[in-house]
Amino acid sequence: MEQQKPCVFMPDTADMDKLSELHKAMGDFTRMKILWALMKQEYCVKELAAQMNMSGSAISHQLKILKMARLVASHKVGKNVFYTLCDEHIKWILEETYAHISER
Numbered sequence: 001m002e003q004q005k006p007c008v009f010m011p012d013t014a015d016m017d018k019l020s021e022l023h024k025a026m027g028d029f030t031r032m033k034i035l036w037a038l039m040k041q042e043y044c045v046k047e048l049a050a051q052m053n054m055s056g057s058a059i060s061h062q063l064k065i066l067k068m069a070r071l072v073a074s075h076k077v078g079k080n081v082f083y084t085l086c087d088e089h090i091k092w093i094l095e096e097t098y099a100h101i102s103e104r
Contacts, residue, residue: 025069026093030054031062034083038072039091044080 011019026032033052037043045063049056063083066072071090072083085091 022069022071025065025071028062028065030058031066034059034062034066035071035085035090035094038083038085039094042082042084044082046080048083 026035030052034048037048037051043051045056045059048054048063049059052059063072063074067074067083070086073086074081074083076082
């Protein structure tokens with residue numbers, strides 16, 4: 001029987017907790033749809049709500065969770081708050097995980 005090689009690096013407890021929270025935030029169907037939409041362009045709550053056929057308050061609630069997980073960022077233009085992905089890492093994570101599940 002072949003022995004497994006020991007793990008070279010293991011994040012500390014605090015970082016493991018952050019990783020877990022990140023995956024929890026991404027682990028919701030609606031939040032995943034929001035993230036996927038934000039890969040293409042920025043949106044305000046009203047636009048996302050219309051696109052997803054949901055209430056603005058429901059979208060706002062999901063965006064708050066995504067923002068706390070540092071997956072989305074926001075900026076205000078007039079009375080509207082626009083949301084974007086925090087950085088290119090998030091887009092990469094989404095694209096790579098999609099590539100993984102698409103493998104046959």
